[in-house]
Amino acid sequence: MMRSAQASAREPAAKPDASPNQEAAAYEQIFQWLEDYIDRNEVQLGDPLPSEDEIMRETQMSRSSVREAITRLRALGIVDTRRKRGMWLVRSPRLLDLIRLLSRPNIPPNFMGHAFGYRCALELGLCSEIFRRATPEDIKELRAIFEKMVEHGHQPKVWNDYDRQFHLKLIAITGNEIAIWMSQLLNPFFQTLSQYTTSLSDHVRALHESIVTSLEQRNAEAFYQAMHEHNYWKLAFDKLEWTSFTKSTP
Template sequence: MDKQAVNHIVSITMTDQAERRLREYFVDKGYKIGDTLPKEMELAEALGVSRSVIREAMSRLRMLGLIDVRKRRGTVLTEPDVLGGMERILDPNLLGKNTLQRLFEVRLMLEMGLGDFLYPRIQPGHLKQLDNIVLEERAAQDKASLVRLDIQFHATLYEITGNPVLIRFQHMLQPIFQYVLDYREAIHQPGAAPRVTHGDLVDTLRRGNPASFREAIRAHFEHHFGLIG
């Protein structure tokens, strides 16, 4: 390995360290979201590294959404979009089968815990929405319609929680969930209804409680749990 290659590795390592130390520095100094940060030269002196290393580390933080450059204010600390980076790479065609399987399991975990958030927030209008989806399902004759309505039903459950992070995460995971199901060729065959149907889940939401809903949705997903390896 030549000297130039060695120097390149060292430079990258210093930038990695500077990125981590900058995050620690901002926390230690008590900077809050919206605060203006010191200039590059001041940060370089504080961390004992060159200005070029600081510039590259700050560029990384900006890509992560942790900082931004504002007109007449300079560089400010910003609240990152915690799901943004994941959203850009959650393409089932870019992920390995083991990762897809683990994400599939995460989706099942989320569904199992929905009951505690649904019961305090569900309204008659929500139940009507779910009833309408169930009626459409009963009239559906093809796989594409059943898949579409299945997605709509579960997306509606997440929307009822009123939690925008949870809703967005479910939307991100849906292509992964469907990809695994299609790959394993086990679910969404017309006529192969689960033991506990969507209609049963709506009845449980009307008359049950978080514990009974958890039991019902576990039974609804029994075929899905069979895919866990």
């Protein structure tokens, strides 16, 4: 019992796990603390970063929040971790500013439109590369994602998840590492918008299906037209809807 009590005394104190509404604020606080630490200590690429326990102690965040924040940073290639080596910096911490923006509880309406505008511009700019590099396996995967999206069209959150997979796959086909990385960076942000999504409409279904079908038929002209129709529709829709969406944001 004494050993157990001593071990507990050494464990860093932390707040209970954050509720869903507090998670974004918790991540922002952790990212801010890490950014300040990196600046204050002039941390360079390859240098070690504080341990999970130290971050918990300094930020007073729960272990689950700290681990999730580290997982996000690792997925984005900003840090890496090993069991015996700990955590170290592998990419510029300036990217934390963007991550913190994407993790804010209340994202400005104009940023929502800008995020979708960026994705539309990225996909349109890479149309030729997507068509040129798409393999039969890639096209089959896109078709499978699309069919899952239609299958769950009455479940807004589920079909929205498949929609995000669909767009990530389009960019992944190009093999462009920067484009892929930026898409992955924005992906968690698009996930938060599922709460505003309604059932899959016939129009949205048709737009996605035309993209897949034109690739299956290897029809370049039809593919470019489908991509333009989908993305220009998305931009026009965003301009009309973001303000009303954000009015209902908690």
